[in-house]
Structure formats: structure tokens, C-alpha cells
Amino acid sequence: MQNQEEALHADTALLRIAAMLRTDKKAAFGAVVIAIFILVALLANAVSPYDPYKIDLANRLGPMSAKHLAGTDSFGRDVLSRIFYGARISLVIGLLPSIIAILIGTALGLVSGYYGGFIDFIIMRLADIVLAFPSLLLALVIMYSLGVSLLNLFIALAVINWGVTARTVRAQTLSLREKEFVEAARACGVSDLAIMFRHILPNCIPTLLVILTLDIPEAILSEATLSFLGVGAEPPTASWGLMVSENKQFLFSQPWVAIAPGIAVLLLVISFNFLGDGLRDALDPFMSE
Amino acid sequence: MLKYIVSRILVMVPILLGIVLAIFFLLNVLPGDPVSLMMKDKIKPDVIDNLRERMRLNDPWYVRFAVYVANALKGDLGYSYRYHREVKDLIMGAFPNTVKLAFAALAISWGIGIPTGIIAAVRKGKLSDSVLMTFSLAGVSMPIFWIGLLMQYIFAYKLGALPTSGFSTLKHLILPAFVLGWSSSGGIARMVRANMLEVMKHDYIRTARSKGLGETRVVFGHALRNSMLPVVTMMASQVSWLLSGAVVTESIFAIPGLGRISVDAITNRDMPLLQGTVIFTTVLIMLSNLIADIAYGFLDPRIRYQ
Amino acid sequence: MQSVLEIKGLTTHIKTKAGTIVPVNGVSLSVLKGEIVGIVGESGCGKSMMAMSVLQLLPAAGKIVDGQALFEGADLLGMNKRQMRSIRGDKISMVFQEPMSSLNPTMKVGKQVSESLILHTKASRAEAKERTVQIFQEVGIPDAQRRYNSYPHQLSGGLRQRVMIGLALALKPALMIADEPTTALDVTIEAQILKLMKGMQAASNTSIILITHNLGIIAELCSYVYVMYAGQIMEQAPVFELFAEPKHPYTQGLLKSLPMLGEHREKLHAIPGSVPNLASLPPGCSFCPRCDIATSACYTLKPGLEKISEARKARCLLYSKGVAL
Numbered sequence A: 001m002q003n004q005e006e007a008l009h010a011d012t013a014l015l016r017i018a019a020m021l022r023t024d025k026k027a028a029f030g031a032v033v034i035a036i037f038i039l040v041a042l043l044a045n046a047v048s049p050y051d052p053y054k055i056d057l058a059n060r061l062g063p064m065s066a067k068h069l070a071g072t073d074s075f076g077r078d079v080l081s082r083i084f085y086g087a088r089i090s091l092v093i094g095l096l097p098s099i100i101a102i103l104i105g106t107a108l109g110l111v112s113g114y115y116g117g118f119i120d121f122i123i124m125r126l127a128d129i130v131l132a133f134p135s136l137l138l139a140l141v142i143m144y145s146l147g148v149s150l151l152n153l154f155i156a157l158a159v160i161n162w163g164v165t166a167r168t169v170r171a172q173t174l175s176l177r178e179k180e181f182v183e184a185a186r187a188c189g190v191s192d193l194a195i196m197f198r199h200i201l202p203n204c205i206p207t208l209l210v211i212l213t214l215d216i217p218e219a220i221l222s223e224a225t226l227s228f229l230g231v232g233a234e235p236p237t238a239s240w241g242l243m244v245s246e247n248k249q250f251l252f253s254q255p256w257v258a259i260a261p262g263i264a265v266l267l268l269v270i271s272f273n274f275l276g277d278g279l280r281d282a283l284d285p286f287m288s289e
Numbered sequence B: 001m002l003k004y005i006v007s008r009i010l011v012m013v014p015i016l017l018g019i020v021l022a023i024f025f026l027l028n029v030l031p032g033d034p035v036s037l038m039m040k041d042k043i044k045p046d047v048i049d050n051l052r053e054r055m056r057l058n059d060p061w062y063v064r065f066a067v068y069v070a071n072a073l074k075g076d077l078g079y080s081y082r083y084h085r086e087v088k089d090l091i092m093g094a095f096p097n098t099v100k101l102a103f104a105a106l107a108i109s110w111g112i113g114i115p116t117g118i119i120a121a122v123r124k125g126k127l128s129d130s131v132l133m134t135f136s137l138a139g140v141s142m143p144i145f146w147i148g149l150l151m152q153y154i155f156a157y158k159l160g161a162l163p164t165s166g167f168s169t170l171k172h173l174i175l176p177a178f179v180l181g182w183s184s185s186g187g188i189a190r191m192v193r194a195n196m197l198e199v200m201k202h203d204y205i206r207t208a209r210s211k212g213l214g215e216t217r218v219v220f221g222h223a224l225r226n227s228m229l230p231v232v233t234m235m236a237s238q239v240s241w242l243l244s245g246a247v248v249t250e251s252i253f254a255i256p257g258l259g260r261i262s263v264d265a266i267t268n269r270d271m272p273l274l275q276g277t278v279i280f281t282t283v284l285i286m287l288s289n290l291i292a293d294i295a296y297g298f299l300d301p302r303i304r305y306q
Numbered sequence C: 001m002q003s004v005l006e007i008k009g010l011t012t013h014i015k016t017k018a019g020t021i022v023p024v025n026g027v028s029l030s031v032l033k034g035e036i037v038g039i040v041g042e043s044g045c046g047k048s049m050m051a052m053s054v055l056q057l058l059p060a061a062g063k064i065v066d067g068q069a070l071f072e073g074a075d076l077l078g079m080n081k082r083q084m085r086s087i088r089g090d091k092i093s094m095v096f097q098e099p100m101s102s103l104n105p106t107m108k109v110g111k112q113v114s115e116s117l118i119l120h121t122k123a124s125r126a127e128a129k130e131r132t133v134q135i136f137q138e139v140g141i142p143d144a145q146r147r148y149n150s151y152p153h154q155l156s157g158g159l160r161q162r163v164m165i166g167l168a169l170a171l172k173p174a175l176m177i178a179d180e181p182t183t184a185l186d187v188t189i190e191a192q193i194l195k196l197m198k199g200m201q202a203a204s205n206t207s208i209i210l211i212t213h214n215l216g217i218i219a220e221l222c223s224y225v226y227v228m229y230a231g232q233i234m235e236q237a238p239v240f241e242l243f244a245e246p247k248h249p250y251t252q253g254l255l256k257s258l259p260m261l262g263e264h265r266e267k268l269h270a271i272p273g274s275v276p277n278l279a280s281l282p283p284g285c286s287f288c289p290r291c292d293i294a295t296s297a298c299y300t301l302k303p304g305l306e307k308i309s310e311a312r313k314a315r316c317l318l319y320s321k322g323v324a325l
Helices: A002-023 A025-042 A079-115 A117-132 A135-146 A150-160 A163-177 A180-187 A192-229 A240-250 A255-287 B002-029 B034-039 B045-054 B061-073 B087-122 B127-141 B144-158 B170-200 B203-210 B215-253 B258-267 B271-299 C047-054 C081-087 C109-121 C125-138 C157-169 C187-204 C215-221 C239-244 C249-256
Strands: C003-016 C019-032 C036-040 C062-071 C092-095 C175-179 C207-212 C224-229 C232-238 C306-309 C312-314
Touching: A002 A025, A002 A255, A025 A079, A025 A255, A079 A117, A079 A150, A079 A163, A079 A192, A079 A240, A079 A255, A117 A163, A117 B002, A117 B271, A135 A150, A135 A192, A135 B002, A135 B215, A135 B258, A135 B271, A150 A192, A163 A192, A180 A192, A192 A240, A192 A255, A192 B144, A192 B215, A240 A255, A240 B144, A255 B127, A255 B144, B002 B061, B002 B271, B087 B127, B087 B170, B087 B215, B087 B258, B087 B271, B127 B170, B144 B170, B144 B215, B170 B215, B203 B215, B203 C092, B215 B258, B215 B271, B258 B271, C003 C047, C003 C207, C019 C036, C019 C047, C019 C062, C019 C207, C019 C232, C036 C047, C036 C215, C047 C062, C047 C175, C047 C207, C092 C157, C109 C125, C109 C157, C125 C157, C157 C175, C157 C187, C187 C215, C207 C215, C215 C239, C224 C239, C224 C249, C232 C239, C232 C249
Parallel strands: C036 C207, C036 C224, C092 C175, C175 C207
Antiparallel strands: C003 C019, C003 C062, C224 C232, C232 C312, C306 C312
16 A cells, blocks of 8 residues: 555656756756767767777877867877767766665665664664775775776775765665554565565665766766776776876877867766756655655 | 764774775785785795795784784884885875875865855855856866866966976965865855755744844854854865875876875885875874864854753 | 834735745734734744735745835835845844744854844944843843853753843834744743733833734733734734624634633534645635535635724625625
8 A cells, every 4th residue: 555655756756857857957958968978878889980999090199170070099099989989988887886886775774774783783884984985095995906997996886885875775764664654564464675675665766866866977987087097997998087098198289189088077977967966956855754 | 072072083993993904905805915916926935935924924814904903003004015115104205295285275175165155055046156056066077187187288388377297386286276176166165055055044044134134144144154064074075085186186296195105006006005095094084074073063052062 | 092013905925836825915904002913823824924024034935016014104015125124123023933943053142132232223242242131131031141151052942932032122122023932832931931021012012913823822912813814814803802702704713622711612623624725725715615604605705804893804705795695
């Protein structure tokens, strides 16, 4: 019976999001830009004018031209094609580790809030530790430990960012645990696991959505930064951070090649932030519950 | 108040220990044996054994951890493979540079962020609010390395007004501090605005207006102090942010600070140096957390008079 | 006798997500010099919004669209911000419901009062402080000198409300608007605060508009009452007449829900239904969905506020001439 109530919540949440996208221009802008980036990433091999890895030393650091709309980099590779392919890495790194981190955080938060006691104490102290650690430094340490590769960067970002989710889900679980529908389910003999996942979790989804839209831009910036520092994606991968770093020594002679990938980062990240702000406003009443 | 401070410190200690353990585990236990990693198979077995003995690698990891913590408490953070110097000395050499950068950046970020947030809140819904907040969000959304390069190009190369890199004069500090400070001012502005709007909804703001106070007095006399309380707690996370950002900023502007050392340590696989800088930085952040908590206590009479 | 405040046809709109609502709809009332006037109604009926409109302290979404509020002859609603500020606190002051949240938590209570004195009388800090301590004594705050330096959370609810009343009366205003001043307090403290208000009023000849949902308080303090429902005045009468013979079905319902001493009732009456949603009012009389005696005419015709005797008015078709019920 309370599933109905929850379905209603999800419905109204969707309605609110739809209404928000119609009235909030910034959020709508963000959604459109993100959609374009996703399309470009999916269709990168179709929309890219050149092979992003094709080296053409005769055309090093070429200017913007009809042939190369965004010029060529220090290896003569087409910058626009590399930016298109770079969208794949940024989106995958933005989305997947954030989702994994949220899943980890949700599971830990549910267990922590539902069972309480010693296990709660341990999980929350772990969360304190992860949260007290500046994430960039933790990522550096993990990358040192596991070795530099995109996959390890992926793991590092997933392992680092669960703290906020765990704390938030725990707080919501604590309050939901006392609600009548949970008591009723428990009285009916529903198992703990089923209560957590079928009765408590659906109520946390609006909050999780907001956390996700805030985590994604963080992760995209982290990937770009770590790749720029040389502890993320490895050459010749088309990663925006790495592209800036590869071409920064030509900043004064051919600034565009180092600057362009950064514009892509800015555009994608600010779009996620716009959308996240809009979502937060739209779903606020659900979260304060 | 004293009780409050002591309880804050007591909460900190186990977290700090947990962090040191996590770093130690990641850097010492997980990657395997640093001696065989360093030496490959070029060296005679007895030399390796000797070295292993000297580095206590034959002991179980928890013994090594205890030894490390005990030494660290005495100020001994180990010996850098790469620079052949005490890690402590390297850190102490780099620390002042990072402090200078961080404080200058903090001043810039507050100087930009707080007024921006206040103005946006007071003009909520107006065009100036929208413009200021879009700028703030853009600041949050730009990668620091990118702003850094952009500023180098504009101010150092095109205008020739400021040096590109190095850290010898005050002039060298301007660009990096501005880059780091600007990028963190967006978060401050958003926070101040949100708090201010929240506080302006409170009943006591209505009371203040009902006394006949002008809007300026209402904002500065009543709203500001209350909306600055959470900003003070944010100062701690900001220090964390600035020290992370310093890693990138110092790399771009070639500033010999803590961040630069830790990146160097990774590229040179200099484990003791990396471990030392990361732990040192974390301690700094936890200390600033503590200071923020205490400052919060002083600003909020509800805590001060506990 | 001369009236201090004369409100004529005040109408206020508030924009909400559900559309524009009209919490104050053509309200007229007058307050005589030295009189305590009560405004009674359930929560959400627009009483507070009316009070906020008078001092132009509406939330940002609120807007006064029509009416006048003549204070000592001048229309408050036509005043600019600067003129309005010179009235607030000095000529007209307010006491709010929640003394805890209505006082700034990070400012000493004494300073919150002296701030107002400095603003309006150009007193020096020392003079303002001295005067504040004196006011604290007048409103019955023990150990006033020390309490000056207290923060709100260090005071009890009753003391906080005494601070609020001291603040409201500090400048001997012509009018004080008290919005549910005792709702947040427990009963014994409530009695003390009411007694204090009555005493202060008698001493200073300040007029009071007392906004409450509690008819008992009205009976105790007021001389004239307005009954408000869904943004409109439903009935107005001198207090004894209202209690002796309520004319409007809503007032009758309110009175029936009061426990009376020396009268045996099986159970207390409750008005059926709930507080109306201002965003979707019926086309006819706004009270008709909850009215025991409503007829089909009530659902279509809007009743006017009809004069039924020299000092009384009621808004009900019962008293509208020429309407067959």
C-alpha cells in the first residue's frame, strides 16, 4: 500500500523536474548541452572529421582552418576530433565512478542507519576519514599505489566519493525507519533487506539524484586535473586534461590548442552544475522531509 | 567553551589516526616491497637483505606502522629516496611557500566571494543576481590548470605585466594567488548567498525591520553575522580545497611548495616524501577544521555559553 | 473619540506556486485612541498578513493592491520607504508570536532594544542603555541590569516575550500590533504576559491591535472584535455583544467550541471541515462549505458586510436584505 505512496512521490518528482526544465532557463541550457555532449560522445567516430590518433607531423600546430576547424596539435592531430573523442572519457569518468560511489554510499548509509549500533559507528568513522581527506590528495595516493592508468583513476574516484552519500542516506534512513509504513512492513514479517531496498531506498532517490548531479562535475574536473598532472589518462588517449597538458608548452605560440579542450571541460561541467542547481530547487521539498 | 574545544580535539584524534593508517596502507602495504621495486634484480641478494633489514621491511606491516607513527610524533618522517634529504626538511622548506600562496588566495577568494554573495542575495531575482551567480558557477566549473594557463597567456605573455612562473618576488605571487583564489571564490559566493537568503527569511529580520531599521542596517547589523556562521565552518573545507588546488597551481607556476613536492614524489616514485607531504597536509587541514570549529564557537553565543 | 488607525478596503495579494492568493480581501477596520481591538480567526485566515500589510513588512511575494491605512490622518500605504521606517518601531510597533525566533540569536537582548532607541531618539549609547534597563524593569524583567547582556537563548520564553513587549513599547508608540503574542507560551506565563500588556496599555494609552485565534484572550482584553475568515471580515461587534449574541454562523461555531465554566456540555463543538484553502475559494460565501445552515443561495451569492445595528456588522446572507434563503 505504501508503494503507491512512493510511486506518487516518484511521479510528482518527475513532474516537478519537467516543470523546472520549462521555467529554469539555465537548467534547460545545461540539459541541452549535456544531451549534445552525450550524442557527440556516442557518435564520435561518425561526427569526427579525422582519426583523433592520426599523427601528421607535416601539419603540426596548424591554425584554425576550413580543413581543421579547431586546428591541429603538436603531433598534427585534429583538435576537434580529439575533443569529440575526449567527451567519451569525460562522460564515462563523470558518470560511472560517481554512480558506483553513490551505490557504495547508499548501501553503507542504509545499513548504517537501519541497524545502528557498532556497525553504524564503524561506517560513520570511515565516512569521517574519507570526508576529512582532500579528494585530490587521496586520488594522488591511490594512483601512486595502484599505478597510473585510466582504470585505476576510475577506481580511485569511485572509492573516494561515497562519504557524502553515506551520511545523507543514513540520516534519511534514520527518520524513515520510524515511519508507520516501515513499522507496518516489519510487523508483516518483511525481511530487513526488502525493507531497506523496497521501502526506504525509493524515498531517498530524489536526494540521490541531486547528489549525483553534484558529483558528476566534480569527477569530470578531477579526471581533467589528474590527467593534466600526469596521473590520469595516459598518452595518446584523447582526454581533455591530457590535451591541455600536452600542448601547454606551445601556449604562447599556438594558445588555442591548449585552451580549446578547457572550454569543453568548462561547458560540460557548468552544464551539469546548472542542471544540478535546478534539480535541487525542484526537489527541495522532498529532501527536507 | 573549553569543554567544546576538548571534545572537538578528541573527535579529531581517531580520524587523524585512521587517515594516517589509510595512507600508510596504500603506500606501504598495497604496492609491495619498495626495495625490490627500486632495485629490480640488479643487486646482489645480500645487499637487498641488508637494505630490507635497515628499512625494517622484514617486520610485519603493523609493526612498521607503529614505528612510523612513533617516529612521526618525534618529527621524523623518513628519508627521501630521490633528494637524499630528510622528508621533514623538504616539507619545512616547501611549507612557507604554500602558506603564502594559500593565504593570499584565501584573501582574494573571500574578498571576491563574500561581497558577491551579499550583493546577489540582496538583489535576489534581479539581473545582477543572475549575472553574479552565473559568474560564480563558472568559477567553480573551470579547471584551475586551465584558468592558470589562460592568465599566464593574458597577463604574462600578452600584456607582459607579470612573471609567468617562479616564486622569488611578491609579483610572482599575484597570478597564482589570483587563479587559486578566484576559482574558490565561486563556492564562497554561492554559500554566502544561500545563507543570507535563508537568514533573511527568519522572524528576527522582520523584527529588525519592524523597529524601523533601514535595509543596510538590517543586512549588516542582523543578517550578516548570522549568515557568516556557516561560512566560517566552510573555511575548513576551503583550506582543504586551497591545498588541493595548490597542487595544480604550484605545478603550473613552478612554485616550490607542498603540492609541487607531492606531484614530484609521484613521478619519481619517492614514497617517503609522498607519504610525508600527504600526512602533513592532512594534519594542516584537520587543524584548520579545529580552528574553524573554535571560531564558530566564539561567533555563536549559543555555543560560547555552553 | 478619534481613531488612531483607519483601514479602508485593504486588499493584499501573494504570489505562490499554486497561483495568486488573496489573504486580505477588502478589509476595513478602525482603532480608537487607547482602545484594544481584537482580530480573531483560525490560522491562515489572513490576520497576520493584514498586520504585515499595515507596516509594509510583507514577504517579497506579497503585494498590497488596494485600500488605505490612515494613521493619524496620513495614508501608510502611500508612504515611501524612508517615511515608513520613521513610523515603524517609533509610532507603530509589533510583537510577534515566537519570541525565540523573533529575537536575533547572536545579539544581546538589551542591544536589540537600545538599537531602536538610538535609531529613533538619537540617544547616545549610554543613554539608550540606561533607558533599556529601565524598560526591562517596567516590563517585569528581574535583574534587568544583568539581563541587558543576555542572549535570547539564555532567557525563558516568558522573559523573551517581555523583552519583545519592552521593545514594542520602548518608544511609547501610538499603536502596537500584537500578533499571537502568547500562543507560544504556556498558560501561566500567558496570563502574566496578558496582564503586563493590559497594564502597560493603561499606563501609556497605547492602542493595541491584538491578533489571536483564542477567543478567551479577546474576551479578557478587547473592547471591540473583528472576526476574520478567508481574508475577509465576517463579523464585527463590541466584545460583550459578540459573546452575548453572535450573529454570524462562523462566530457561533467559534463560540460553541469554547469550554465554558458552569455549563455542562456532552462534548465540545468543533466547526466541521478545515481551514479553507485560499487558493481555491468557493464562488459564493467563503464559509458555506463548513456552514450548518448554508442554503443553495450561499454557494452562488457573495454576501456583503451588512450593518445590523449601530455598532455591529456581519457578512452573511441571513442579514442581506432582499435575498430569499
